[in-house]
Amino acid sequence: MLEIKDLCVDYGGIHALSGISMTVPDGKIVTMVGSNGAGKSTTLRTISGLVKAKSGSVKADGRELLGLPINKVLEAGIAQVPEGRRVFSNLTVLENLRSGAYLRRDKDGIEEDIRWIYSLFPILKERYWQPAGTLSGGEQQMLAVGRGLMSRPRVLMLDEPSLGLAPLVVQGIFSIIKEINKRGVTILLIEQNANMALKIADYAYVLETGRISIEGPGAALLDDDRVKEAYLGKYRG
């Protein structure tokens, strides 16, 4: 379980996060929606250790993560799939997957996980020898998710996996996210595409300028008038 309490982050004198608290229970899909600049990415980047927090706490099963180096957070079982996919374009598809397992030493386990990821994303198996830079946007996103899974995380944090992808591709990615979750991986999903995210989420938080304004089960938020108005677009007629 991931527990975030009163997390405050300053970016060059600006409050990026002013005291957010949230819980990501084991085995669930938790999503955080909100508009551009609300602090969603900052939240993930603080959890993974890329950004220093000003105050607050982030605990994984009671163990404080704040202040740990990035590789220790990863070892604690929390992996981040960065915004914009960020695959290593000069590495092959297979090498990208292996880079996700950089800290692991169990060769057999790594091979097993590669086979699992190939079964989730058969296109990656077909293209395993290609430089990742030659993949399409959707394929790169699949690779980024697969690479994130290669550390065998307990919690996978996804930063805007739908960004810049065609609706059909987004649907594919989201159904895979559900499948990964069924395999026991806890998901913390950040999205601007609130509609898609809320549909698959067990619990959801709405972030507005560094504060959580609304929270509740995903389905409940889909019906919430305030959420509808701000993030889902008003229904006409």
Next chain:
Amino acid sequence: MNFIARWFPYILSGVSVGGQYALIAIGYTMVYGILRLINFAHGDIFMAAGIMMIYLSAVMPLGGAVLLVLLLTMFLGFSVDRIAYKPLRSAPRMSVMISAIGVSYLIQNTVAYLTGGLTKQFVEIPWISDTVTILGASTKRVTLITPALTIVLVVALVFLINRTKVGMGMRAVSRDFETSLLMGIRINSVISITFIIGSFLAAVGSILYFTNYTGVTYTSGAMPGLKAFVAAVFGGIGSIPGAVVGAFVIGICETLLKGMGLTAFSDAFTFALLVVILVLKPTGLFGENIKEKV
């Protein structure tokens, strides 16, 4: 036959000089590939290896001296990064470059101080300094060893980069610091390894290079360093095969010009080549040109 007899010695020596430039150029190109930094101190690390060789071989057997020079030069490269570049990782690139120029002068001046600014006689290394005759051309054995050793080291290096986990880490870090961190790659270790490898190759190059010259002084690293840098740019900075090819081209052209009696122009030719390549193909022969989809 006359033609071959006339030019073969120059080509031979050109290949050898090219190999020496290649060993230096790889250090430039690897550091650039990862940090996007021209390590101006690299030529001086090369020179420092030569000076250390002179001092150490005076107090110990040659084998021990060579080994210690290799180790100390690797340590020097490692320290330069840790002291002068690492604190500036998130600083603008210009700051790191100025720091590199500072390190370059620091090494030069330290050596000038230690040697009193005098040219120190380089060690006579038996066997590799021996004269051998090949196809009617007589030359020092080092001329033959250099290109062979260069090729062996380059093949080993390419294997390391393309086939090992550390190499994969280096390629990942060269593309994206932050994502590498997210994969758990310790980028500072990877960068240190890069400096250590580059300095090791420069030390090997240094011992081979100065064997052909009478002495080493504190500015001895400047010219070979610059030429190796030109070789790296010519081949496409960031590319190891590019640096090697560029170094051999420059080494051979230079000695051929000397053979034509145009010694005075041989340096000018190298730098003219730099201008031409920067105008015609700024990315160099094998410069990065990977198509990326957004």
